[in-house]
Structures are given as C-alpha cells and as structure tokens.
Amino acid sequence: MQGARGFSLRMRDALVATALAAIVLLPVFTLHLERAGTRTVIVPEWRTLLWGCLAVFVVQMLRPLLAKRPRVALPSLPQASAGQRKVLLTAALLLAAVWPFFAGRNAVDIATLTLIYVMLSLGLNVVVGFAGLLDLGFVGFYAVGAYTYALLFHWAGWSFWHALPLAGAASATFGFVLGVPVLRLRGDYLAIVTLGFGEIIRLLLVNMTWLTGGPDGISSIPKPSVFGLEMARNPSVEGGTTFHQFFGLEFQSIHMVIFVYLMALLLALVTLYISNRLIRMPIGRAWEALREDEIACRSLGLNPMKVKLSAFTLGAMFAGFGGAFFAARQGIVNPESFTFIESALILAIVVLGGMGSQLGVIFAAVVLTVLPELAREFSEYRMAVFGAVLVLMMMWRPQGLLPMKRHHVEVPT
Amino acid sequence: MSEHLWMELAQQLFNGLSLGAIYALIAIGYTMVYGIIGMINFAHGELYMIGAYTGLVTLSAVGVYAGLPVWLIVALMLAVAMFVTGVYGFVVEQVAYKPLRGSPRLVALISAIGMSIFLQNWVALGQGARDMAVPSLIPGALRFGSADGFEIFMPYARILIIVVTVVLMTLLTLYIKHSRMGRASRACAQDMHMANLLGIDTNRVVSFTFVLGAVLAAVGGVLIALAVGKLNPFIGFIAGIKAFTAAVLGGIGSIPGAMLGGVILGVAETIAAAYIGSEYKDIVAFALLVSILMFRPSGLLGKPEVEKV
Numbered sequence: 001m002q003g004a005r006g007f008s009l010r011m012r013d014a015l016v017a018t019a020l021a022a023i024v025l026l027p028v029f030t031l032h033l034e035r036a037g038t039r040t041v042i043v044p045e046w047r048t049l050l051w052g053c054l055a056v057f058v059v060q061m062l063r064p065l066l067a068k069r070p071r072v073a074l075p076s077l078p079q080a081s082a083g084q085r086k087v088l089l090t091a092a093l094l095l096a097a098v099w100p101f102f103a104g105r106n107a108v109d110i111a112t113l114t115l116i117y118v119m120l121s122l123g124l125n126v127v128v129g130f131a132g133l134l135d136l137g138f139v140g141f142y143a144v145g146a147y148t149y150a151l152l153f154h155w156a157g158w159s160f161w162h163a164l165p166l167a168g169a170a171s172a173t174f175g176f177v178l179g180v181p182v183l184r185l186r187g188d189y190l191a192i193v194t195l196g197f198g199e200i201i202r203l204l205l206v207n208m209t210w211l212t213g214g215p216d217g218i219s220s221i222p223k224p225s226v227f228g229l230e231m232a233r234n235p236s237v238e239g240g241t242t243f244h245q246f247f248g249l250e251f252q253s254i255h256m257v258i259f260v261y262l263m264a265l266l267l268a269l270v271t272l273y274i275s276n277r278l279i280r281m282p283i284g285r286a287w288e289a290l291r292e293d294e295i296a297c298r299s300l301g302l303n304p305m306k307v308k309l310s311a312f313t314l315g316a317m318f319a320g321f322g323g324a325f326f327a328a329r330q331g332i333v334n335p336e337s338f339t340f341i342e343s344a345l346i347l348a349i350v351v352l353g354g355m356g357s358q359l360g361v362i363f364a365a366v367v368l369t370v371l372p373e374l375a376r377e378f379s380e381y382r383m384a385v386f387g388a389v390l391v392l393m394m395m396w397r398p399q400g401l402l403p404m405k406r407h408h409v410e411v412p413t
Numbered sequence: 414m415s416e417h418l419w420m421e422l423a424q425q426l427f428n429g430l431s432l433g434a435i436y437a438l439i440a441i442g443y444t445m446v447y448g449i450i451g452m453i454n455f456a457h458g459e460l461y462m463i464g465a466y467t468g469l470v471t472l473s474a475v476g477v478y479a480g481l482p483v484w485l486i487v488a489l490m491l492a493v494a495m496f497v498t499g500v501y502g503f504v505v506e507q508v509a510y511k512p513l514r515g516s517p518r519l520v521a522l523i524s525a526i527g528m529s530i531f532l533q534n535w536v537a538l539g540q541g542a543r544d545m546a547v548p549s550l551i552p553g554a555l556r557f558g559s560a561d562g563f564e565i566f567m568p569y570a571r572i573l574i575i576v577v578t579v580v581l582m583t584l585l586t587l588y589i590k591h592s593r594m595g596r597a598s599r600a601c602a603q604d605m606h607m608a609n610l611l612g613i614d615t616n617r618v619v620s621f622t623f624v625l626g627a628v629l630a631a632v633g634g635v636l637i638a639l640a641v642g643k644l645n646p647f648i649g650f651i652a653g654i655k656a657f658t659a660a661v662l663g664g665i666g667s668i669p670g671a672m673l674g675g676v677i678l679g680v681a682e683t684i685a686a687a688y689i690g691s692e693y694k695d696i697v698a699f700a701l702l703v704s705i706l707m708f709r710p711s712g713l714l715g716k717p718e719v720e721k722v
Contacts, residue, residue: 023500027467028539031474040473040546134519136526181707187518188453192657193706196699199654203699207692340650344526351523384534390527391509398520 014060021056115264123318129356131311132291137198141316143338145323160224171320179312217334354400431571433679434578438633439656440671442626448666455525458653459532464631502627570640658702664715
C-alpha cells in the first residue's frame, strides 16, 4: 500500500519535472531560429525535446535509488612524513624543470599558460581563500600588470626584467588605492564593487586609445631576455649578441618557449613560496581569523581594515606579476583578454581547488587549463560545462577538491 | 538657441526614461530576492535575455499566420515570454539555489555566477551565439517638431516600454500591498524564520519571488528586443549588472527604490552618452555603482543595515 502510494507520488513529481523540462527546452533547443532571407523562421527539432524530457523523467523516477549511493570518499592526500614530503617535492620540481626539454612545443606553451594561471590563482587565493574577500575584479589587476609592461615597453623601451617589479608595484598600488574605500563593504557588495572596478579598468583600456591602442591593444612585445642576451634569431640592436650566438648553438625557436616556461615556473614557485610563508606569519593568521569572524577579530584588537587591505594589495601584486608575464608570453595585449569571464575562471580555479588550499589551487589550475586544450572539439560546450561545474561543486563539495587543512601540531602519544 | 538645448535635453530624458524603465523591470527581481533570502541572484540578467529570446521565438512562430493585429502579437509575445521565463526562474531556484539555502553567502554567490555563465552558453548552444535580428513590429514615432528642424523623436516601441512599465509597477505595488502572497513575502523579508513559525510556507514565497522577478525581467527583455531590434545570448550580463546597480541605488530590498534607481540610472547613462561620449556610458553606470556602494550602501530609499553579532 505504502509502496503504491509512494510510487504514484513519485510518478507525479516526475511528470511535473518533465513538463518543466519541456518548457525550459522548448524555446532554446527545440524551436530553432533560422534566418531565411530577411525573415526569421522557426525550424523545430522535436527530437532533442523528446530525449531531454525522457532523460529528466527517468532520472526523476530513479532518484530514490540514486540518493542511496554510497558516499563518495573524499580524496585526501596520503600522509607523508616530513622527509618523504621533501623527497617528493624535489622530485616533482625536477620533473617540472626537465620535461619541457623532451616535450613538444605546444605542450610546453600550454604548460606556460597553466603556470600563469597557477600564479594568478595563488594570488587570488590570498584574497578569497585566506582572507575570505570575494574579489570578482581580479582580472583588473592582471590587466594593470600586463599593460604596465606593455606601455613601458611601447613608450619607453623597457625590457621585461626592468618592467616586472614595476608591474607588480603598479598593480599593488591599484589594489591599495581601490581597497581603501571598497573594503569597508560586506561580502557580496564587495564582490559587485570589485566587479565594477574590473569592468571600469577594462573599459578605460578600450577607450583611452591614445595611450593603450584601444581595442587593438599593443603588439610585438618582446619576450624576456637571458641576462641581457636576447632570445631571437637576430639581435634587435645593431651589434647585440643573441642567446644562440653566445652559446654557439643553432637557433631554435623552441629554446625560447622552454625558457619562457622555466621563467614562469620560477615565478610560480616564488609566488607559492611567498604565499606559503605568509599564511604562517601573524598577518596570515590574522587573515584567517578575519575570514572566520570579523567582529571577534575587531574585539581582539585587530584592525580589520589593515588586515584586509594587506591581503587585497598582495593579491593584486601577484596578479600584476602574472599580467606582465602574460604580456611577454603573448607578445600582444588587448582588452579582450581581461573580461569578466577571466575573473570567473580564476575564481573557479580557487573554488574548485579548495579555498585556501594551495595544493588544491595548483591542481585545479592545471585541470582547468589543460582540459579545455585536450577537449578542443567540444570547445562550444566548454563554457556551459564550466558554469554547470561551478553550480554542482557548490552543491556537492563547496570546500573544493583538495580542501585546505589547518596547520596543526600533533602530540605524539 | 536655448530652446534648442531644452529640446535636446527633453529628448535625452525620454530616452533615459525608457532605458530606465527596462532597468527598473529587471531590478525588481534583484531587489525582491535580496530582500527575502539575502542573496544576489547573479543569473537574473540571463532571465531577461531568455525572455527576449522566447519573445522572438514566439514572434517567429506566429509570423506564419500573418494578418494578426500587431497588439495581439505583442501581447502573445509578452504572455509566452512571461510564462516560459517564469518557469526558468522557478527551475533555476530549485536547481541552483534551494539546495544551498543556509550555506555561506559566498557559496550561493558562486553558484549564481556559475548559473549565469551556464545560461548564457545554454542559449548560445541552442540558438547560436551571433546577433539575431528582431523585426520591428511597432514602427513609427511621435514627433514634436519645431520649425527650425530640431524635433523630439519618440518611437512608439519606447513609449510602449514606459507605459507597460508604469502599469506593471502599479499592479505590483498593489499586489504586494494587498494580496495574501504579497503580505507573506513582506513578512518573509522582515523575518524568514518567524514567518515560517507563523505558518507561512516560506519555500513557496521564495519560489514566488523568483518567478515574479523572472516574469518582470521577461517583459523587459521582450520590450527592449522590440525597441532595439537585435539580441544575442550575452545581453543579459551587462543589463543584469546595471539593473543591480539600479536596485542598489534605490536601496536594495525596496521595491519603489528599484523603480527610482532604474530611472535615475537610465537618465544618467543617456545624458552621459549624449554629453560625454557614448563609449563612456558603461563607465558612468559602473562608476555610479561603485560610488553608491561606497558612500551610501543602503541606497536612496533603503534602511541602513545593522550588523548583529
């Protein structure tokens, strides 16, 4: 009796869900708009509707079974002693440094991009993960870094290594100046204001054509040099020496790619090291405390403004370094590269990896940049899947793939 | 000469008013959802876009039976778009937000951002990412001219926006004030937990809020598509941010505030476009958003929020 009643209830729910699915699918996936001359006509495709509804119906009917699935074990890292960890870390580093010499050009190039994202997400991790400030305009600081190098090169002929510290400093200054008024706001207001600032920076870059080249941006930005040796076929300055001439090697463009990769690796490691130390310092502890409870922090004598501002500024600085590097790798910067979706992507990396967890963030950066490259033929589905993954992650694992672990000392028993 | 300037200003005010009416329609959804569950429904702008698409689909489907009077076609577009988008609002809430109720704000906000990206690309996959032309159903315009050649130009499609918005806002205000559901939603906005204890089905109120917001956004989408004549799957993002600005400007959580904010933003933006340069109109909107949040986060008609331990 109970079973029959339960079944009919479930049937009713499933039918309602199917009807809703039909309405949702109808205007988007069934009634296709096609241009026929000057008119727009409808070309219906009933099959997608049918299959979609069927799928929803079946899933709804089977839901009680699905709900009983065994809890998925959380992937946690195997415990390793300090010595083992050191060995593992060294091995991983060596591998990361050596493999490009045996890999193809494309793979190394993608790896460089991945490392730029690692750098950016570690920077955002300081802001969002450690300090709990949702920053949706992170890409603005990234843009400031990229354009600082591009403009210094374009107008003053600065080289990458000269411009790099300035790019970091410029972004940090931006972060500081924007942070002062903005950081008084609460969580989601802060998110929207930072989004607004990110968009303002991008729109200014588009519109200040006299300075930034407008929508076309700035091109032919040189790659970093090796201790003053240019990595090019021919020296750009009369009488200069290039890398391959100096070392008596034959010119190969892959050398350049590998060199850029290694520099990106170095910068990513520096970022990792710095943020790793920061979180163990009093300032890092203050960030975490503030994230957990602002009022308690204030009553314990921390100045929330200062604490937040330090996180915001440091995060922006890392974005600036990443931006300068991005400009050097691409050779061209334009405002197209700094849209909101880029901010969302970096945020997704941090969220997916686990806010505050550095290993998780690196892992997620690798996954989110390498997967789209592998699945090129599905590129049109990429963004839709990306959005859906954000939603599903928040439902099933809001703490991320490799959640942050608190540093703690265990008393041996 | 000065008369000429006044005419120009009147023209900009009219343009701003019709743009602001659209912002106001979308802003209602933000402000009501925020008032009740305290979250920014980042995907709300996408509902406006879906409304516009549904309107175009309806128009193209009805176009086969030529000869229907224009008012009937427009009414049909609005009705179908309101219905479908309402369902979208309901489904989005059930799928992406309801399971997250009670979790930290950032979690819900990130889910909403994911939903927004998903819906944009969902429509781009289904209907293509390129611009779609919307046939102009309501051509023609009212003209108030002066003899020296300068005239105020008021397209009927834009007049329709203002008229429909005013009617809907009046109905909405009456509904929220006098109906059972309106009272329930006001109770929920004050204290969700208490309302629940007093026997209000709060889940239904939340669903109702989402559906209502979606329906109004759909109206905005259809009307703007008719006035502008084209749409693509990404129009919802900027419109959504601007409508959110309008909601914040008026004081988030306040319905009259959303209307006021929409109109102020629309007028500010068109005036900026006319007198500074059209490429700066988005910057003006964002700058307005940033400065409101910095100097008066509670908005023009909002109550300041008290932080409780």
